[in-house]
Amino acid sequence: MRILVLTDSYYPGRTACAIRMKVMVEKLRELGDEVHVLASDTSLEGKTDYVAPDYVHFFPVVMMGKKTVINRLKNNLSGSSGAVKAARKLGAFDVVIVTSPPLLMASAAMKIARTKNARLVFDVRDIWPDVGYEIGSFTESSIYGRVFACVASRAYKEADLITTVSDGKAKRIKELVSGSNAGKVQIVANGLDLDFLSQECDSLTIERFHLDRGPLCVYVGNIGLAQGLETVFLLAEHRPDVRFLLFGDGASKEKLEKEAHLLHLSNVSFCGQLDSRGVYTVLQNADLSYVPLVNSNLSDSIPTKMFEAIGCGCPVLLAAVGDSVQVLNDIGLGVSAAPEDIAGLKNGIDRLIGAPYKVIDRSNAAKYVAEKYSRQAEIERLSMLIHGL
Numbered sequence: 235m236r237i238l239v240l241t242d243s244y245y246p247g248r249t250a251c252a253i254r255m256k257v258m259v260e261k262l263r264e265l266g267d268e269v270h271v272l273a274s275d276t277s278l279e280g281k282t283d284y285v286a287p288d289y290v291h292f293f294p295v296v297m298m299g300k301k302t303v304i305n306r307l308k309n310n311l312s313g314s315s316g317a318v319k320a321a322r323k324l325g326a327f328d329v330v331i332v333t334s335p336p337l338l339m340a341s342a343a344m345k346i347a348r349t350k351n352a353r354l355v356f357d358v359r360d361i362w363p364d365v366g367y368e369i370g371s372f373t374e375s376s377i378y379g380r381v382f383a384c385v386a387s388r389a390y391k392e393a394d395l396i397t398t399v400s401d402g403k404a405k406r407i408k409e410l411v412s413g414s415n416a417g418k419v420q421i422v423a424n425g426l427d428l429d430f431l432s433q434e435c436d437s438l439t440i441e442r443f444h445l446d447r448g449p450l451c452v453y454v455g456n457i458g459l460a461q462g463l464e465t466v467f468l469l470a471e472h473r474p475d476v477r478f479l480l481f482g483d484g485a486s487k488e489k490l491e492k493e494a495h496l497l498h499l500s501n502v503s504f505c506g507q508l509d510s511r512g513v514y515t516v517l518q519n520a521d522l523s524y525v526p527l528v529n530s531n532l533s534d535s536i537p538t539k540m541f542e543a544i545g546c547g548c549p550v551l552l553a554a555v556g557d558s559v560q561v562l563n564d565i566g567l568g569v570s571a572a573p574e575d576i577a578g579l580k581n582g583i584d585r586l587i588g589a590p591y592k593v594i595d596r597s598n599a600a601k602y603v604a605e606k607y608s609r610q611a612e613i614e615r616l617s618m619l620i621h622g623l
Contacts, residue, residue, distance in 0.1 A: 235267045235268070235328040235329055235620065235621065236267070236268045236270075236325075236326065236327050236328050236329075237262060237267050237268065237269045237270070237327060237328065237329045237330075237331060237620070238269075238270050238271075238272060238321065238324065238327040238329070238330045238331070238346065238350075238352070239255060239258065239259055239269060239270070239271045239272070239331045239332075239333075240272045240273075240317055240321075240330060240331065240332040240333070240339055240342065240343050240346070241255045241271065241272070241273050241274075241332070241333050241339070242273070242274045242276070242313060242333075242335070242336050242339055243255070243273065243274060243276065243277050244256060244259075244271055244273035244274075244277045244290065245277070245290075246277065246278065246281045246284050247273075247276070247277035247278075247279075248507065248508075248509065248510070249456070250455070250456070250538045250539075251333065251359065252273075252277060253427060253510075253538075254333075254359070254424065254427075254538070254609070255271070255273075255333060257427050257429070257609050257610065257613065258331075258613050258616070259271055261610050261613035261614065261617075262613065262616075262617060263289075265614065265617050267617070268289075269289060270289045270290075270291065270324055270327075271289060271290045271291065272291050272292075272293060272317050272320055272321060272324075273290065273291070273292055273293070274292065274293060274295045274313050274316075275292040275293065275294050275295060276295060276297065276298075276309075277292065278292060291320055291324065293313065293316035293317050293319070293320040294312070294316050295309055295312045295313040295316055296308045296309050296311075296312040297309070306336075307378070309336075310336045310337075310338040310339070311338060313336065313338070313339060313342070314338045314339060314341050314342040315342070317339065317342040317343075317346070318342050318345050318346060321342075321346045321349075321350075322349075326350055326351075326352075327346075327350050327352045328352055328353065329352055329353045329354075329355060329620055329623070330343050330346050330347040330350070330352045330353070330354050330355070331343075331355040331357060331620075332354070332355070332356060332357065333357040333358075333359060334356070334357065334358055334359065334360070334362060334389075335359065335360055335362050335365075336362075337362040337363070337382050337385055337386060337389075338382075338385060340356060340385060340386070340389040341385050341388075341389075343356070343389075344388065344389060344392050347392070353394040353395070353620075353623045354392055354393045354394050354395075355393065355394065355395045355396075355397065355620060356389050356390070356393035356395070356396045356397070357397045357398075357422070358396065358397065358398040358399075358403065358407060359398075359399060359424075360535070361386075361398075361403060361406055361407065361410075361534075362382055362386065363378065363379050363382035363383055363386065364406070365532070366378065366379065366382065367379065368529070368531035368532060369459050369528055369529075369531075369532075370459075371459065386410070387410075390407070390410060390411045390415060391411070391412075391415065393418060394418065394623050395418055395420065395619055395620070395623060396411070396415075396418045396419045396420070397419075397420050397421070397422040397616065397619070398419065398420075398421060398422070399421070399422065399423055399424040399536060400421070400423065400424075400534050400535070400536050400557040401421065401534075401557060402533060402534025402556055402557045403534045403557075404419050404420075404421050405534075406534060407419050420619055422612050422613070422615055422616045422619070423536075423607070423612050424536055424538055424541070424609065424612075425538075425541055425603075425607035425608055425609040425611075425612055426541040426542060426544075426545045426603055426604060426607050426608060426609055427542075427609050427610075428604060428608055428609070428610055430510065430513075430514060430542060430545065431514075431545055431546070431600075431604060433510065433511050433514045434511075435511075435514065435515040435518050435519070436511050436512060436515045439508070439511075439512050439515040439516065440515060440519060443479060443505060443516070445515070445516065445519035445520070446519065447477070448476075448477065448520075448521050449473075449475065449476045449477070449521045449587050450476070450477050450479065450519070450520045450521050450522075451469070451473075451476050451477070451478050451479075451520065451521065451522050451523075451524055451551070451583065452478075452479045452480075452481065452516050452517070452520040452522075452523055452524070452548075453466065453478070453479070453480045453481065453482070453523070453524045453525075453526075454481045454482060454508065454513050454516060454517065454523065454539055454542075454543075455481075455482050455537070455539045456482055456483070456484040457480065457482045457483060457484035457485075457486050457487040457490065457504075458484035458485045458486055459485055459486060459528065461484075461486070461526055461527065461528060462526050462527060462528030462529065462553065462573050463480065463486065463490055463526060464490070464493070465526055465553060465573065465576065465579060466478055466480065466502065466524065466526075467493065467494060467497055467499060467502065468576055468579075468580070469524070469579060469580065469583055470499045470501050470502045471497070471499070472580045472583070473501075473580075473583055473584075473587065474501055475501075476501065476521075476583070476587060477501050477503070478499075478501055478502045478503070478524075479503050479505050479516070479520075480502070480503065480504050480505060481505045481506065481507065481508050481512075481513070481516060482507060483506070483507055487504065490504070491504050513542065514546065517542060517543050517546035517548045518546045518547070518548070520543075520548050521548075521549075521586070521587060521590065522548065522549045522550065522551050522568075522583070522586045522587070523539065523540075523543035523548045523549070523550050523551070524550075524551050524553070525537050525539055525540045525543065525550050525551070525552045525553070525554070525558075526552075526553035526554070526573060527553060527554045527558075527573055528573060529573050529574065530554075530555045530556075530572050530573060530574060532554070532556075533554075533555050533556025533557065534556055534557050535554070535556075535557070535558060536557050536558045536561055537554075537558060540552065540558060540561070540562065540568075541603055541607055544565055544567050544568070544599055544600060544603045545600055545603050545604055546600065547567075547596035547597060547599065547600040548596075549567050549568045549569075549586050549590075549591055549596070550562060550567065550568030550569075551568060551569055551570075551579065551582045551583055551586055552568055552569070552570040552571075553570075553571060553572070553573040553579055554570060554572070554573065555570075555572050555573075558570075561607075564606075565599050565602055565603050565607075566595075566599060566602075567591060567595065567596065567599035567600075568586070569581075569582035569585055569586060570582070
């Protein structure tokens with residue numbers, strides 16, 4: 235098949251979306267399909283020397299700057315328009331795959347699929363606009379809520395296949411679509427990119443961040459509204475003997491840095507962004523990885539960073555309820571508590587620092603997550619679903 239993958243973020247970007255879509259594209263190409271990528275040029279920020287392969291194409295967008303709702307909307311609308319224009323030059327396709335968020339990219343994908351008479355696959359990583367309601371970005375009655383709800387409804391109706399990453403998300407989407415469309419909803423789970431584990435530790439990263447000096451609790455990922463990283467400060471106050479290193483960037487970083495300064499938390503450091511090898515090095519050397527969600531409303535979310543940590547044998551302190559807790563319990567390398575349960579999170583870090591897992595336990599968990607939660611295996615399942623359309 236000739237497949238077009240439409241995404242906001244792609245390699246050389248380092249977002250979770252970029253990494254996931256790169257694995258998808260490479261695996262589909264390995265399986266024999268001709269796959270082309272259309273991605274936002276924000277993926278190229280800071281990568282002036284990057285030369286894209288001939289099957290990867292970038293379209294221009296209005297840069298977001300500060301992540302307000304208005305700026306995000308401008309960015310998304312320009313991206314939707316840019317994608318439609320760029321797709322005109324790429325010829326015919328059998329299948330168009332679009333990943334969301336951003337939800338407005340689905341609007342572009344519907345236009346492209348109709349124009350090229352192609353099957354449409356709607357890949358839902360997070361259910362918008364519902365997530366916007368759950369983290370308090372906007373309400374159902376707002377203009378954003380009404381517009382996004384309309385776009386989502388149309389995408390569910392027009393898609394030939396709807397994929398999502400967890401049982402909870404699949405159940406919720408089936409409730410949102412009409413009965414005849416529920417059969418289109420299939421799980422293509424998120425998981426661990428096996429190529430991530432093929433790297434070696436970087437001695438310069440170890441030296442730069444003194445990763446050999448513990449106890450060490452790390453956070454690696456987006457520092458945004460959905461993560462609820464304020465709880466790190468409560469844990470840092472509770473355990474002044476533990477170093478808390480936060481790696482990443484996002485809408486909440488500046489606010490959190492100011493708050494840490496006001497609280498005089500000398501054991502909390504914001505360390506900037508890392509490349510893939512840097513992430514691997516940090517997780518290989520940390521005593522635990524903190525994986526939080528902002529509240530219990532996000533019960534169907536399973537953060538990718540949990541798979542990466544456990545794949546490196548790094549125990550997880552998970553602030554969440556629902557699907558991600560079930561996965562962590564299945565793997566068995568970590569402790570969980572609800573995001574609102576501060577006492578439970580404090581007890582969790584005490585357990586992980588005070589009674590660390592044995593080397594054999596870490597090794598077995600890492601092996602198990604690589605075998606059962608392989609992202610490559612899930613893309614093989616996606617390929618079968620696409621070829622069955």
